[in-house]
Amino acid sequence: MNHLQQDVVEFRSHLARWVDERLIPQAEKLDESGDFSFELFRELGELGYFGIMYPEEAGGIGQPFPYTCYTILCEELARGSMGFAAAVCMQGSTATHTIHEWGNDMLRERYFLPAMRGEKIGAFAITEPNAGSDAASLRTRATKVDGGYLLNGSKIFTSNGTVADFITVVATTDPSKGAKGLELFIVDTKSKGFIVGRKLDKFSIRCSDTAELAFEDLFVPDDHFMGDGNGGGFRRAYKALTVDRIFTAALALGTARAAYDAAVRYAGERSQFGQPIGKFQAVQFKLVDMLAKLEQARIYTYYASALADNGAPITTEAALAKIVAGENCNEVCQKALSVFGGYGLMNEYPVQRYLRDSYFPMVGGGTSDIMRIVVAKQIGL
Ligand SMILES: Cc1cc2nc3c(=O)[nH]c(=O)nc-3n(C[C@H](O)[C@H](O)[C@H](O)COP(=O)(O)OP(=O)(O)OC[C@H]3O[C@@H](n4cnc5c(N)ncnc54)[C@H](O)[C@@H]3O)c2cc1C
Incomplete structure (x- = not known):
């Protein structure tokens, strides 16, 4: 691993710690109240996370692989709360990308820079x-x-x-x-x-x-x-929304991971017929199928962000990532719920939240079928 790759690994591990310590303990309460968390949002701004996509001279933090790192940010946050992650995803990407690309100095000064610090939304x-x-x-x-x-x-x-x-x-x-x-x-x-x-x-x-x-x-x-x-507004909006599809795929990936991890843990803890349910082959098959869907979502999503980091066209790959990660996340969450049996339907377990949240990536930024239309056009149909 070279030092740039090492930086990315460290970036993920710092962020994962913040998610474990700050976001996960509040996720249920935020879901129940439906409140936007100004406190956590500002905290992320102070930590500099909104500036990941942008170079230092523009007020960002100048990550060597900005798209990959932003994908990691969306994935890790969605592992804690897709709702909170979606707000962050909007802030550091579509909402500020437009000013970064096409705004004048006054707009950068008045909106973009305070947004990078988490002071404006x-x-x-x-x-x-x-x-x-x-x-x-x-x-x-x-x-x-x-x-x-x-x-x-x-x-x-x-x-x-x-x-x-x-x-x-x-x-x-x-x-x-x-x-x-x-x-x-x-x-x-x-x-x-x-x-x-x-x-x-x-x-x-x-x-x-x-x-x-x-x-x-x-x-x-x-x-x-x-x-x-x-x-030219439609072209510009379309450009911003195309990039955003990778991050919506990352939201799906993060929630799928949370659902899979919860199901594996539960399969080891819950016993029926004198043994952990994870010893039953039917439950094992379900967990393995979930892992396969999760890995597929990961590969499509990070392939699209790697292309974006290399300046390659991403229209097809971003749309494919959103289809695959979005639909796989929904399947993984459905299976996770079934591993939990009756407890899966209880609000005290987060799997029901993961399943509810898994519907968003199949709609936000364009439905899965609209993504299929985008890809069909790209392959000349
Ligand atoms: C929680 C949430 C957050 C959102 N955030 C934002 C935001 O910040 N900013 C913003 O501007 N928008 C936002 N959206 C809007 C989102 O992008 C739209 O909901 C989405 O593009 C679908 O549009 P629609 O809801 O009007 O559905 P419709 O366009 O009415 O589609 C209804 C159904 O018809 C299908 N359909 C439509 N046209 C075709 C076609 N040509 N071929 C085949 N099937 C078709 C669709 O796939 C879908 O199944 C958000 C949506 C949600 C739910």
């Missing part, structure tokens, strides 16, 4: 009540006025939406142009006309904040415009 909003998989049909309107734009419309399912200080919003400057009319805007949530409709209650990743938002004549100054003036 970011979000990304493309989905609308009538535009989910078909995101390009969105209707939030940006009308040019003197010195900026007026935003009118609504968004749904925005992660970190009620707690965010700034949001990258995708809006159309001309609905007749479809995807070619879309641009990116940074919305400061203190702006007049920014409305949190409601915080959405959900059964999966409960402690990740999910919101319905509205914009009513919300003024966005010209220096908060991050489009290219030529309808």
